[in-house]
Amino acid sequence: xxxxxxxxxxxxxxxxxxxxxxxxxxxxxxxxxxxxxxxxxxxxxxxxxxxxxxxxxxxxxxxxxxxxxxxxxxxxxxxxxxxxxxxxxxxxxxxxxxxxxxxxxxxxxxxxxxxxxxxxxxxxxxxxxxxxxxxxxxxxxxxxxxxxxxxxxxxxxxxxxxxxxxxxxxxxxxxxxxxxxxxxxx
Numbered sequence: 001x002x003x004x005x006x007x008x009x010x011x012x013x014x015x016x017x018x019x020x021x022x023x024x025x026x027x028x029x030x031x032x033x034x035x036x037x038x039x040x041x042x043x044x045x046x047x048x049x050x051x052x053x054x055x056x057x058x059x060x061x062x063x064x065x066x067x068x069x070x071x072x073x074x075x076x077x078x079x080x081x082x083x084x085x086x087x088x089x090x091x092x093x094x095x096x097x098x099x100x101x102x103x104x105x106x107x108x109x110x111x112x113x114x115x116x117x118x119x120x121x122x123x124x125x126x127x128x129x130x131x132x133x134x135x136x137x138x139x140x141x142x143x144x145x146x147x148x149x150x151x152x153x154x155x156x157x158x159x160x161x162x163x164x165x166x167x168x169x170x171x172x173x174x175x176x177x178x179x180x181x182x183x184x185x186x
Contacts, residue, residue, distance in 0.1 A: 001031075002038040004164040009042025011141060012157065017148035019155055022047040024136070026158035035161045047156055057086045057097075059108070067093055071100040085134070091118050098127040106156070109137035112146040119151030 012021045022045035027035045036046040048054050055078055057070045065073070067086070074084045085104035086097040091114070097105050107115045115135055122128040134154040135147045147155050 001164070001166050002034055003167040003169060005035055005038035005161055006042035007167060008164045009039050009044040009160050012144055012155075012160065013043040015141065015144045015148070016155055017145060019148040019152060020045050021144075021160075022134075022154050022156040023160045024156050024158040025049075027161045039160055042160075044160060045154070054082060054104070055084045056106075057084070057102075059087060059089060062093070067096050068100055071097065071102060075101055083132075087136075091121060094118050095121065095125065095127075098122055098125070098131060102131070104132040104134060106134040106136050107152070110135070112143070112150040115147070115150040115152060 009021065009023075021043070023036060023039040025032075025048060032049070036049060040046055048056075055074045057067070057074060061070050071084065071086070078084060083103040084101070085106055086093070086102040087106045087108045088094045088097055089108055089110070094105055094107070107118065110118075112135075115133075119128065119133060122131065122133075132154065133152040134156055135150060135152045136156040139147055139155055139157050140159065144155060144157075
């Protein structure tokens, strides 16, 4: 299983065009440490290991409190060592998140063209340089190259651990009689 995760991660890394490829927290219960290590060994980034790794403002939070209030509370509760990430589903929310102090903007389930438009908008507003931009949701081996070209810094995929296939490995040793000729085996 871990070889399958590493192999899939490596394929994604090679297709992403130099953009960092990261796992998500979606791992097999009890196997997170092993699966995250397999992602790392495949050349990927382990992203957050658990919920305490960063503050992530998701759509449910925004629906209840509104984006500005979520960011205000996150800044209030956060240390200077913890990043604040906002999951956005529109370019309007992207701009609000950027202007209100988010460190990371995650484009959730947006197509590469819309993300590229968002990156250009952030550049025009002078906000791009201080942000980490992440694409997530619906990314596959078939479209990861397009996401890599969209201008993001990170592409995160739950598929690295969720969709990886087991690799059938075996170790066969053939003995032609020569390797131990004349040696006594204890």
